[in-house]
Each structure stands twice: as structure tokens, then as C-alpha cells.
């Protein structure tokens with residue numbers, strides 16, 4: 001019980017005062033995750049895993065619509081596979097965790113990502129142009145050993161994700177679909193997670209190891225750090241060459257396929273906590289919340305039976321919102337209110353003896369704290385509307401934060417100052433690795449992306465002064 005009592009105290013720091021500690025407490029106290037015995041690992045607890053399952057369900061539906069099928073590939077990857085694609089091998093070398101046992105006389109590592117092993121099978125499965133496009137996805141864990149400081153959901157060595165892998169006859173289809181998937185990620189972040197993002201392409205220095213192009217959606221966290229929410233990569237024919245992924249075209253001529261890969265991870269849950277949470281704890285947007293509302297019956301001994309019956313009936317009428325009754329005897333209503341606020345459930349519905357008599361209930365919004373007494377017969381409609389309003393409100397609040405904190409810099413000094421102020425900064429940029437490095441050295445900010453759909457302008461790179469047609473986003477990042 002000692003632990004429960006500690007929970008009741010809620011968060012002991014304010015989001016605006018110590019954001020990092022606030023985040024740690026929100027995740028731990030709401031029971032989303034915990035630190036594992038080995039540094040850099042985490043335990044995802046039932047409430048956190050339920051959110052991940054919601055992410056899986058939502059995205060799986062969209063992937064299936066695109067014709068993507070789920071599969072599963074082995075955890076261990078032979079050393080020779082990594083070595084085949086030089087850039088890929090170089091990029092992931094520091095991240096690999098080798099296991100002590102050799103397999104068939106060869107070193108094997110735990111997958112940091114699965115391009116190599118999956119494409120060795122694509123080479124076997126893809127024969128003719130009729131097999132294309134070939135679309136596959138796997139939901140799994142990956143392990144990347146290098147990690148600076150553990151941050152639950154955001155920086156851990158092992159994390160859960162999905163990795164989509166597709167092969168096409170032409171580069172156009174390959175790039176088009178990489179962008180379609182990125183759009184799905186963008187929609188999911190904005191419409192479901194209520195997190196606004198900016199989309200664009202990564203510079204050469206920031207792209208995925210072995211890719212020809214990396215596309216990304218990035219969000220801005222309340223501490224002014226950018227978070228990469230999802231990426232899709234045009235792999236070109238780099239892996240097709242090394243793994244021999246070929247097909248016979250309609251004329252019977254052997255061709256290499258074009259490939260893309262794409263993924264989002266459990267860090268989306270970290271973003272969700274950071275963007276929407278407040279001093280009372282989590283605020284879960286209705287469309288991702290496993291339960292949209294909790295009914296808390298206000299119990300007195302003499303009216304207990306009537307109140308519980310009414311609460312049960314109300315829950316039945318609201319079943320479509322996965323509503324449940326918190327009828328635990330050992331806790332007071334006040335204790336339960338605090339706990340559900342901490343856990344971020346979108347709506348709380350209170351029903352006590354007086355409400356039963358008057359045929360009403362009280363509906364409380366988690367995002368604004370607003371209370372409304374409504375007739376039981378109107379509860380369904382009120383809940384439905386309130387959930388929509390919460391979803392809209394959370395997105396628009398986050399969007400106005402992003403807009404307010406996105407600024408343009410026209411010089412090296414302006415860039416430095418804006419980064420100092422923890423803004424997402426748009427500046428003319430030549431895109432070179434050298435200029436990116438200079439910015440990182442001076443400000444610790446990195447190039448996040450070159451946003452899509454820019455009109456080419458005659459500007460000068462704020463770092464080197466050479467002509468720059470496009471602007472790039474810069475920010476400190478997770």
C-alpha cells in the first residue's frame with residue numbers, strides 16, 4: 001500500500017519549472033514504464049503497452065489499406081549481412097550488440113534494424129514483375145547499444161517499433177509510396193495523437209545509413225527540442241545490388257528492384273506525454289485513449305446499491321467509448337479523481353445518490369477541468385461531443401505552441417539566438433555536412449529537415465554565405 005500512497009501525492013514538480021523531472025515522474029507515476037535492471041532498458045507497463053497497442057491498431061489498419069502484409073524475421077543477424085552494404089555497415093557499427101555465441105562459425109548481432117536480413121529473403125521471394133510491388137512490415141523490438149542518457153520511451157537501447165519494407169519495379173513508385181507512408185505518419189500524429197508535425201527531407205549528413213533519401217516528420221516538444229516522430233527512406237537500389245534482389249521485367253530482362261523502408265517507434269508515447277501532459281499528469285487525446293471515460297460512483301453505505309446499479313447502466317449505454325466503472329471499495333472518490341487525472345483519461349463521469357434521484361450525472365473534462373451536469377438520457381451525446389472537443393482542443397493548443405515557437409533566422413547570429421531561445425528555426429541552408437557540423441558545434445542544434453514544397457529562393461546559406469535555394473529547420477533534439 002505504501003506505493004499507492006505515494007501515487008496519491010501526484011507529481012511533485014511543475015512542467016514549466018523542471019520539464020525533464022516532470023516527464024520522468026509523469027511516466028513513472030502514471031504507470032506507463034519503469035527502468036529496467038540494465039541501464040538503457042525499460043519495462044513497458046500495462047498502461048503504456050495499451051497505448052502502444054492503440055498505435056499498432058491504428059497504423060496497421062492504414063498499412064493493410066496500402067497492401068502491406070505483416071511478417072516476422074529473426075532477432076539475430078549474421079555479421080556478413082551487415083558488411084554487404086558499406087554505408088549501412090558503417091552507420092550501424094557502433095550500435096551493434098554482438099552475442100557471445102557464434103552461429104555456424106560466424107558472429108551474430110541483435111538487429112538494430114532489419115534491412116539486411118529481410119532483403120536476403122526478398123532476393124529469394126521476388127522473381128518477376130508480377131511479384132511487384134512487394135510490401136511487408138514487421139512489428140518487433142530492435143537494439144541500438146549507443147545511448148547517452150536513458151529517457152523512458154525516448155532514449156533507450158531497446159525499443160519497439162514497426163519497420164516496413166517494400167520493393168518496386170521503378171524508382172518513381174518507390175519514392176511515391178515512401179511519401180505516401182510519410183503522409184500516413186503525419187496524419188496519425190496530427191489526427192490521432194493530436195501532435196502537429198513538420199515534414200521534409202533529411203540532409204545527407206542526417207539520413208539513414210544506406211539510404212538515398214530520408215523523409216521525416218518532426219514535432220517540437222515543450223522544452224524546445226525537436227523529436228523525430230517517424231521516417232521513411234528511399235533506399236534506391238543500394239540493398240538490391242548487395243543482396244541481389246532482382247526481377248524479370250515484362251520483356252524478360254533481369255532488373256534490380258527499388259526499395260523503401262519506414263518506421264515509427266514507442267517514442268511516439270514519449271511525445272504524447274510531453275506534448276499534452278500537465279501538472280496533474282497525463283492528458284491522453286481521446287482517439288488514442290484505450291478508455292475514453294471512467295465512471296466514478298460516489299458511494300455512501302445507504303445508497304450504494306442504487307448508485308452502483310445506475311453507474312453500471314450508464315456504462316452499458318456508453319460501451320462504444322470503452323467506458324468502465326471504478327467501483328473499488330478501498331479508495332475514496334477523491335483518491336480516484338486524482339488517480340484518473342494522473343493517468344490522463346479524457347473524461348471522468350461522477351454519479352452519486354443525488355444524481356441518481358435527479359436522473360443525471362456530472363461529466364468532467366481532463367483537458368480543461370470543466371464540469372457539466374447532464375441528464376442521463378443526454379450522457380451519450382454529451383460524451384461524444386466532449387471527446388471531439390478535447391481532441392480538437394489538444395491539437396490546437398499544441399499547434400499554436402508550434403507556430404509561436406517556429407521562427408525564421410536571416411543570419412548566423414539570429415540563428416544562434418533563436419536556438420538559444422529554444423525555437424524551431426527556419427534558415428537558408430546549403431545543406432552541406434560542413435555547415436551542419438558548424439551549427440551543431442556552436443549551438444548543439446541539428447538540421448531537422450528541409451521542408452517540402454518550398455519555392456526556390458535566391459538566398460544565402462546563413463553559415464557559409466554560398467547560394468542556398470532552400471531553407472532548413474534547425475533545433476536541439478532528442
Ligand SMILES: [Zn+2]
Pocket residue numbers: 429430431432435461462463464465466
Ligand atoms: Zn552552407
